[in-house]
Amino acid sequence: MQYRKSQEVIDRLTSEQRRVTQEAGTERPFSGEYNDHTEPGIYVDIVSGEPLFASSDKYESGCGWPSFTKAIVSANINALRDTSHGMIRTEVRSVHGDSHLGHLFPDGPPxxxxxxxxxxxxxxxxxxxxxxxxxxxxxxxxQVE
Structure with a gap:
């Protein structure tokens, strides 16, 4: 399957999806559709469709956003240094869609x-x-339980 960024798909995004994926925005904690989601399956980039995370790697971290321990295909994730907002963090972006996904932290389950x-x-x-x-x-x- 070929994954790519498409203006046609971007034009169909909601304003919140566009703000997050295209402008590196962040949704309010505990407000996202998948924060408490527990069904079996995979999560894909809303822009490109590339597979990102499996439900079997999702866990409740208490942070207010869906949390995963690993990517389903590590080659579909770019980890970039982010110094915005006076912090040093690791931004996570999809490779093919170049969508801002969130951030990566070293405080997951050991x-x-x-x-x-x-x-x-x-x-x-x-x-x-x-x-x-x-x-x-x-x-x-x-990879799905």
Whole structure:
């Protein structure tokens, strides 16, 4: 499957999705659609469709945003130094869509690698396990509980 940034898709985003993905915005904590989401499946970039995170790697960190311990395909994630807002952080962007996703922190569960991908719901689209094959993501079924 080919993943790419498309102006047509960007034009269909909500104002919040556009602000987050295209302007490196951040949604308010505990306001995102996927913060408390627990269904089995994968999360893909809302702009490019590239697979990013599996539900089996999602956990409740208490931070107010969906948190994951690892990317489903590490090659689909860019980690960049972010010095905005007077802090030094690691920004997480999708490779093919160049969407701002959130930030990466070294305070995740130690037994699962110690990383916390803190991701904005507005940058994601969820693909339920039951729809993964029909949507072309069958190769990732083994990563979904």
């Amino acid at each position: 037994e699962r690698g110690g990383l916390r991908y803190c991701i904005n719901s507005a940058s994601l689209r969820f693909v339920h396990r039951d729809d993964m094959v029909s949507e072309g993501f069958g190769e990732y079924l083994d």
